[in-house]
Amino acid sequence: xxxxxxxxxxxxxxxxxxxxxxxxxxxxxxxxxxxxxxxxxxxxxxxxxxxxxxxxxxxxxxxxxxxxxxxxxxxxxxxxxxxxxxxxxxxxxxxxxxxxxxxxxxxxxxxxxxxxxxxxxxxxxxxxxxxxxxxxxxxxxxxxxxxxxxxxxxxxxxxxxxxxxxxxxxxxxxxxxxxxxxxxxxxxxxxxxxxxxxxxxxxxxxxxxxxxxxxxxxxxxxxxxxxxxxxxxxxxxxxxxxxxxxxxxxxxxxxxxxxxxxxxxxxxxxxxxxxxxxxxxxx
Amino acid sequence: xxxxxxxxxxxxxxxxxxxxxxxxxxxxxxxxxxxxxxxxxxxxxxxxxxxxxxxxxxxxxxxxxxxxxxxxxxxxxxxxxxxxxxxxxxxxxxxxxxxxxxxxxxxxxxxxxxxxxxxxxxxxxxxxxxxxxxxxxxxxxxxx
Numbered sequence: 001x002x003x004x005x006x007x008x009x010x011x012x013x014x015x016x017x018x019x020x021x022x023x024x025x026x027x028x029x030x031x032x033x034x035x036x037x038x039x040x041x042x043x044x045x046x047x048x049x050x051x052x053x054x055x056x057x058x059x060x061x062x063x064x065x066x067x068x069x070x071x072x073x074x075x076x077x078x079x080x081x082x083x084x085x086x087x088x089x090x091x092x093x094x095x096x097x098x099x100x101x102x103x104x105x106x107x108x109x110x111x112x113x114x115x116x117x118x119x120x121x122x123x124x125x126x127x128x129x130x131x132x133x134x135x136x137x138x139x140x141x142x143x144x145x146x147x148x149x150x151x152x153x154x155x156x157x158x159x160x161x162x163x164x165x166x167x168x169x170x171x172x173x174x175x176x177x178x179x180x181x182x183x184x185x186x187x188x189x190x191x192x193x194x195x196x197x198x199x200x201x202x203x204x205x206x207x208x209x210x211x212x213x214x215x216x217x218x219x220x221x222x223x224x225x226x227x228x229x230x231x232x233x234x235x236x237x238x239x240x241x242x243x244x245x246x247x248x249x250x251x252x253x254x255x256x257x258x259x260x261x262x263x264x265x266x267x268x269x270x271x272x273x274x275x276x277x278x279x280x281x282x283x
Numbered sequence: 284x285x286x287x288x289x290x291x292x293x294x295x296x297x298x299x300x301x302x303x304x305x306x307x308x309x310x311x312x313x314x315x316x317x318x319x320x321x322x323x324x325x326x327x328x329x330x331x332x333x334x335x336x337x338x339x340x341x342x343x344x345x346x347x348x349x350x351x352x353x354x355x356x357x358x359x360x361x362x363x364x365x366x367x368x369x370x371x372x373x374x375x376x377x378x379x380x381x382x383x384x385x386x387x388x389x390x391x392x393x394x395x396x397x398x399x400x401x402x403x404x405x406x407x408x409x410x411x412x413x414x415x416x417x418x419x420x421x422x423x424x425x426x427x
Contacts, residue, residue: 249400
C-alpha cells in the first residue's frame with residue numbers, strides 16, 4: 001500500500017536481476033513480480049477502509065505473506081495537522097484502531113507487516129526552563145500531558161531530577177531510536193512520526209540513519225579539513241541500520257553500516273567480511 | 284457494546300440478547316465491563332445484576348481463550364459460534380504454538396538478518412523509519 005509515490009517496479013526488477021542469491025536460483029523457483037500487488041491510497045478515509053475491509057480479503061485470496069504500508073504517517077499527518085490535545089487524542093485512538101487491524105491481520109494470517117514511518121525533527125530543550133515547554137513538530141499526547149503536569153507543579157515540585165527522568169522527553173530516547181547513543185549531536189535528533197501512541201502499536205522498530213559528518217577528510221594532524229562547498233558532496237555518506245526494539249531479539253548496540261546498491265541493501269563492515277569468507281569457502 | 288463485535292467477533296450473544304441493547308444505549312464498552320464493578324454498570328443501565336455478572340464472566344473467559352491463556356477444560360465450547368482454534372491451551376502451549384510457526388522473511392543480507400533475528404518476522408507489525416534521501420546511485424531513495 002503506497003500513500004506517497006507509486007511502487008517502483010523498476011527497482012524491484014533491478015534487485016531481482018542483480019542480487020546474487022536470486023540470480024543463482026533456477027527460473028522456476030526464482031521470485032517474480034507476478035505476485036506483487038500495489039494499492040495506491042489517496043486519503044485517510046480510503047486508507048482505513050482498504051485496511052479494514054479489502055486487505056484481509058485480498059490477503060486470503062492471493063495468499064499474501066508480506067504487507068508493506070509506505071508510509072503509514074503521510075495521510076495522518078496531512079489530515080490531522082493540528083496539535084491541539086483533543087485532536088491528538090482522536091488521532092491516537094485512530095492509530096490504536098489501525099494498529100489493532102494490522103496486528104490482527106499479522107497474527108490470523110501469519111504474515112509479515114512492515115510499515116514505513118516518517119520522522120520529524122526533535123527540538124531539544126534549551127536550558128533548564130525550556131524543559132517544561134518542549135516544542136516538537138509532532139508532539140505526542142503524553143508529552144503534552146507531562147508538560148501540563150509540570151506546569152501545574154510549577155515551582156514547587158520537590159525532585160526535579162525524578163520529574164525529568166519520568167518525563168517523555170527524557171524517556172523517548174529509549175524507543176524513538178534517536179538520542180540514546182553517546183555523543184549524539186543534538187541537532188541531528190529525529191523523532192518518528194505519530195508519537196508514543198503509535199510506538200505502542202508496533203512490535204519492532206528499525207531505524208535507518210544517514211551520517212555525513214563522521215567521515216570527514218582528515219588531515220594527518222587529525223584536524224578536520226573542510227573549506228566551503230556542499231557538505232553532502234564532500235563527505236562520504238554512510239548509512240546505518242539499527243533495531244531499536246523487538247520482542248524476539250535484543251536491540252542493536254552498534255548500528256550496522258549498509259549501502260544501497262543495485263542488488264539491494266548490503267551491509268558493510270564485519271558482516272561483509274563474514275559474508276565474503278562464506279563465499280570463499282564455498283568456492 | 285458497540286465494540287464487542289470488534290473485540291470478540293465470534294462471541295455468541297444468543298444468551299444475552301436482552302442485555303446488549305441497554306449496554307449499547309448507555310455506551311458501555313468491553314473495557315467498561317472489565318474495569319467497572321457490575322453494580323456500577325447496573326446503575327448506568329437498569330438490568331438484572333446476576334445476568335450482567337454472568338455476561339462479564341463469559342466475556343472474560345472468551346477473551347482469555349482468544350489470547351490462548353485459558354485452560355480449555357474450564358471453558359464451555361458454546362461461548363464461541365465458530366470453533367477453529369486447534370487446541371491451544373495454557374500459556375506454555377500457546378508459546379510453543381507461536382514458536383512452531385515462527386518464520387521470517389530474509390532481507391537478502393546476512394548481517395541485517397542477524398541483527399533482526401532472522402529477518403522480518405511474520406505475525407508482527409514491524410516499523411521501518413528514517414529520513415528519506417533521494418540521491419542514491421540507483422535513484423531509489425530508501426526503498427530496498
